[in-house]
Amino acid sequence: MDITSRTLFMAGGTSGIGLELARRFRAAGSTVVVGGRRQDRLDELAAEGLGTVPVDVTDAASVVRARDAVLAAYPDLDTVVTMSGVLLTEDLRDPEHFATATTTIExxxxxxxxxxxxxxxHLIARGSGTFVTVSSGIGFLPFPLMPTYAASKAAVHAYSEALRAQLDGTGVEVTELVPPLVTTTPEAEAQMPHALRLSDFADEVMALFATEPTPREVLVQGVLMHRWAERDGTYDELVAQRSKALAMLPGRA
Structure with missing residues (x-):
């Protein structure tokens, strides 16, 4: 992918990984439109020179309005990134977790x-373009403290594979970004010293995006242990290690 000349919509780009990648694409020369729910953040990003549009991906009408606004202002749009997501813990022994599961899937x-x-x-009509979906290393190596998050990201992976197959021959590519645990604030860096720093993650991701052809899965080095755990025979051991985090739940210490 030529990262210097894209016209890109980042759905869910007002913070974290989405915002960092939006800024990286813009710095490389691409035109970037960021979508999000918080108008105050959108106003701040507009002041930076990023395009902005309000969108709530849990609301079908909001998504349609955002699509119409983006295409009216940027008819040459060629790249769409589905970055919106929530990361929530659940106690599966408590039936009240279902509300969290619903929010996560939604x-x-x-x-x-x-x-x-x-x-x-739009992308089919123009005969070319790229969808970038965002799954997670947790979709391949579950983190039992966040069961529905893992399930939702495994589903995004499977959906991405099916979408790629169905769009074959249209000129529209599907690339799946698979992040590991990435820290996005100094506080998170202090709490999770072994997690990948946002700037380092973005460096690797942008280099992978820039390769030709664009990888079907964008896998930084830090996520390979998750992606290939079953193949490498480390799956059971790693899930057991990650299950220790369940001690954080009430009554589990």
Whole structure:
């Protein structure tokens, strides 16, 4: 992918990984539009020179309005990134967790599908373009403290594979970004010293995006242990290690 000349919509780009990648694409020369729910953040990003549009991926009408606004202002749009997501813990022994599960699926999976559906006709009509979906290393190596998050990201992976197959021959590519645990604030860096720093993650990701052809899966070095755990025979051991985090739940210490 030529990262210097894209016209890109980042759904869910007002903070964290999405915002960092939006800024990296813009710095490389691309035109970038950021979508998000918080108008105050959108105003701040507009002041930086980024395009902005309000969008709530859990609301189908909001996604359609955002699509229409983006295409009206940027008819040459060629890249859509489905970055919106929530990361929530759950106690599966407590039936009240279902509300958290619903929120997670509504945002991470259905939100992804809504954005893809909204822009698919446009990209097919132009005969070229790229969808970038965002799954997670947790979708391949579950973190038992966040069960529905893991399930939602595994679903995004499977959906991305199916979307790629169905769009074959249209000129529209599907690339799946698979982040590991990435720290996005100094506080998080102090709490999780072994996690990948946001700037380092973005360095690797942008280099991978810039390769030709663009990888079907964008895998930084820090996520390979997750992606290939079953193949490498480390899956059971790693899940057991990650299960120790369940001690954080009430009554589990």
């Amino acid at each position: 945002t991470n999976l259905y939100g992804t599908v809504r954005v893809l559906d909204a822009f698919t006709p």
